[in-house]
Amino acid sequence: MFCNSVLQVYKPNEHNRVLAICGPGNNGGDGLVAARHLYHFGYKPYVCYPKRTPKPLYNCLVTQLESLSVPFLSVEDLPMDLSDSFDILIDAVFGFSFHGTPRPPFDDMIKKLVNLSNPDLRPSKSPAIVSVDIPSGWHVEEGDSSGDGIKPDMLVSLTAPKLCAKMFSGPHHFLGGRFVPPPIVEKFKLQLPAYPGTSMCVRIGKPPKVDISALRENYISPELLEEQVEADPFDQFQKWFDDAMAAGLKEPNAMSLSTAGSDRNLSSRMVLLKGFDKEGFVWYTNYESQKARDISENPRASLLFYWDALNRQVRIEGPVAKVSEAESEQYFHSRPRGSQIGAIASNQSSVIPNRQYLHQVYQDLEAKYSGLVLIPLLCRRGYLMILSHSQYLYFVLVKSLTSCFLL
Numbered sequence: 324m325f326c327n328s329v330l331q332v333y334k335p336n337e338h339n340r341v342l343a344i345c346g347p348g349n350n351g352g353d354g355l356v357a358a359r360h361l362y363h364f365g366y367k368p369y370v371c372y373p374k375r376t377p378k379p380l381y382n383c384l385v386t387q388l389e390s391l392s393v394p395f396l397s398v399e400d401l402p403m404d405l406s407d408s409f410d411i412l413i414d415a416v417f418g419f420s421f422h423g424t425p426r427p428p429f430d431d432m433i434k435k436l437v438n439l440s441n442p443d444l445r446p447s448k449s450p451a452i453v454s455v456d457i458p459s460g461w462h463v464e465e466g467d468s469s470g471d472g473i474k475p476d477m478l479v480s481l482t483a484p485k486l487c488a489k490m491f492s493g494p495h496h497f498l499g500g501r502f503v504p505p506p507i508v509e510k511f512k513l514q515l516p517a518y519p520g521t522s523m524c525v526r527i528g529k530p531p532k533v534d535i536s537a538l539r540e541n542y543i544s545p546e547l548l549e550e551q552v553e554a555d556p557f558d559q560f561q562k563w564f565d566d567a568m569a570a571g572l573k574e575p576n577a578m579s580l581s582t583a584g585s586d587r588n589l590s591s592r593m594v595l596l597k598g599f600d601k602e603g604f605v606w607y608t609n610y611e612s613q614k615a616r617d618i619s620e621n622p623r624a625s626l627l628f629y630w631d632a633l634n635r636q637v638r639i640e641g642p643v644a645k646v647s648e649a650e651s652e653q654y655f656h657s658r659p660r661g662s663q664i665g666a667i668a669s670n671q672s673s674v675i676p677n678r679q680y681l682h683q684v685y686q687d688l689e690a691k692y693s694g695l696v697l698i699p700l701l702c703r704r705g706y707l708m709i710l711s712h713s714q715y716l717y718f719v720l721v722k723s724l725t726s727c728f729l730l
């Protein structure tokens with residue numbers, strides 16, 4: 324979870340060299356785990372762990388790093404100026420059990436971090452300081468009361484932000500550690516934010532201002548060579564669709580559908596592919612929707628799949644036709660009962676008085692069909708279009724040198 328937060332802000336191709344400074348307690352243990360995970364995410368970590376905890380768990384964490392040949396640096400080995408040698412400094416010296424003033428050898432290390440984070444002393448190109456749970460040397464509740472402590476660029480609070488996090492003024496504050504047992508939530512009256520999707524970390528605090536023009540990804544993927552592409556576009560599509568499934572992508576069948584009616588105004592929306600074979604690609608829609616109206620006036624469409632984790636796109640362009648009524652009906656009845664009623668209730672692309680109206684229509688239909696095993700598929704709700712005899716399938720691998728094959 325710590326690493327996922329770091330990854331969201333500091334990409335390994337731009338901030339590769341990481342020094343994890345680990346203290347003698349559990350905060351230091353978190354630093355060791357972070358170094359290992361960052362290694363696997365493509366960073367080059369170094370570890371400074373001057374006071375090793377003689378517990379089996381910590382010995383294992385050290386052994387795992389040694390087996391990856393992650394270098395351990397002694398305090399004496401550390402360069403005088405950390406800013407020349409590292410892009411990220413992981414501050415995992417002390418967490419919530421810190422008390423008093425730092426004792427050697429941690430006093431000097433904290434001083435280095437303080438100097439590097441002081442806006443007046445900071446060199447022009449200095450490493451990002453990322454603190455684990457609590458900036459080292461801060462009091463768990465009172466924080467940096469003297470104002471002379473570390474001012475990290477990023478703080479990853481664990482489980483719940485500690486009181487001292489109120490004094491964090493850096494641009495990136497994340498919370499990691501999604502699964503908190505309900506009794507703990509109740510006991511401490513925690514009000515935790517919702518985590519997006521299956522993520523183990525969530526950004527809290529103000530999102531930083533973004534220069535959209537500077538947003539850039541480094542697309543890392545193997546080359547796509549001509550001899551690797553199937554001669555038949557449908558076979559190639561099957562191959563890439565299988566890859567998207569195997570990669571565990573969410574809704575690999577989600578695709579953008581673009582249509583234009585006789586007014587030639589283009590419109591796009593996301594829909595779900597519901598099947599494909601050598602005949603074409605099938606999706607379903609209400610025949611009274613705007614896309615259906617467009618297609619009735621101009622029976623052509625463009626589909627676009629984007630599988631971001633694989634850096635792949637597939638563009639499909641061609642004529643569109645309706646599938647048979649039997650196929651349409653079979654699909655309709657394969658949907659959950661609630662979706663069937665929902666499809667009949669919602670008069671797509673038409674204006675309704677309010678949301679309550681829609682709920683009322685849904686409830687009325689539910690009552691109407693309560694005794695029926697099969698909900699009738701009304702003609703005006705007739706379903707689906709098929710992209711037959713696709714004319715164009717483009718298979719695109721997004722890279723710095725993009726490959727595109729038209730089949």
Ligand SMILES: NC(=O)C1=CN([C@@H]2O[C@H](COP(=O)(O)OP(=O)(O)OC[C@H]3O[C@@H](n4cnc5c(N)ncnc54)[C@H](OP(=O)(O)O)[C@@H]3O)[C@@H](O)[C@H]2O)[C@@H](O)CC1
Nearest residue numbers: 347348349350417418419420421422424425426456481482
């Ligand atoms: N739910 C959560 O939030 C979870 C939190 N977790 C993590 O655990 C962290 C807390 O870990 P922790 O309790 O082991 O304490 P931590 O702060 O690492 O340091 C203790 C060591 O520091 C030493 N020490 C203290 N003062 C000192 C001084 N002035 N100068 C020098 N040394 C000093 C002290 O030595 P002692 O004073 O006892 O001699 C002891 O050896 C927490 O912040 C988070 O990162 C997760 O792993 C799990 C979920």
